Amino acid sequence: MNTNKSLTVLTEIPTEEMQKVLIFIENANQIISEYFGVRTSFDIVICHGSWEMEIQVISRRREQPLQYDDTKSVAITDYHLKEIIIRYDVAKFGHYLHELIHGIISKNHSQQLREGLAWYFTLKLTERCRYVRPKYPSWIDNLYIYPVKKLAQIIGDDFLKDFALGNGVIQEDAFPSDVQELFLPEEFYYAKKRYHN
Numbered sequence: 001m002n003t004n005k006s007l008t009v010l011t012e013i014p015t016e017e018m019q020k021v022l023i024f025i026e027n028a029n030q031i032i033s034e035y036f037g038v039r040t041s042f043d044i045v046i047c048h049g050s051w052e053m054e055i056q057v058i059s060r061r062r063e064q065p066l067q068y069d070d071t072k073s074v075a076i077t078d079y080h081l082k083e084i085i086i087r088y089d090v091a092k093f094g095h096y097l098h099e100l101i102h103g104i105i106s107k108n109h110s111q112q113l114r115e116g117l118a119w120y121f122t123l124k125l126t127e128r129c130r131y132v133r134p135k136y137p138s139w140i141d142n143l144y145i146y147p148v149k150k151l152a153q154i155i156g157d158d159f160l161k162d163f164a165l166g167n168g169v170i171q172e173d174a175f176p177s178d179v180q181e182l183f184l185p186e187e188f189y190y191a192k193k194r195y196h197n
């Protein structure tokens with residue numbers, strides 16, 4: 001059962017393809033609700049081809065420092081409009097899972113922390129079927145995944161899960177500096193990263 005508020009399809013999709021989209025969404029929702037106990041209420045928009053995706057990305061480029069990478073050309077989550085946009089012709093199951101995880105992560109976290117948490121849990125929940133994972137460049141590893149892994153080792157997965165949903169507070173001053181950076185205001189964080197790269 002699809003409990004997302006709405007599913008918008010911007011393009012003509014063949015019936016079998018549409019079935020695949022629905023099954024991916026349903027399975028991702030199922031995995032997320034079993035693991036986190038909640039599922040996203042974000043709307044989902046399905047589009048086709050690089051041009052339609054680009055229009056979606058450009059029209060939403062607002063306050064968030066969108067980092068361009070491969071995954072963004074396949075799927076994005078707009079926290080402001082509470083919408084998830086997926087390019088169905090290239091999206092793997094892992095893209096659906098990744099964005100639907102974004103859909104339950106607290107809006108109050110910084111952009112880099114949300115990204116790190118979404119990646120961490122995407123990898124965690126696909127451990128036994130790695131082939132469904134989205135491909136990602138190595139800077140995603142350095143910038144996001146590595147510090148969140150460190151955080152998880154310190155506080156444990158259960159607390160990290162609650163924290164991702166916006167429950168529980170972390171006193172970040174006690175953590176290593178790359179973990180602390182996840183908590184910086186995003187403008188500052190990205191300015192700093194640009195400066196060092």
Ligand SMILES: [Zn+2]
Pocket residue numbers: 098102115118119
């Ligand atoms: Zn993401």
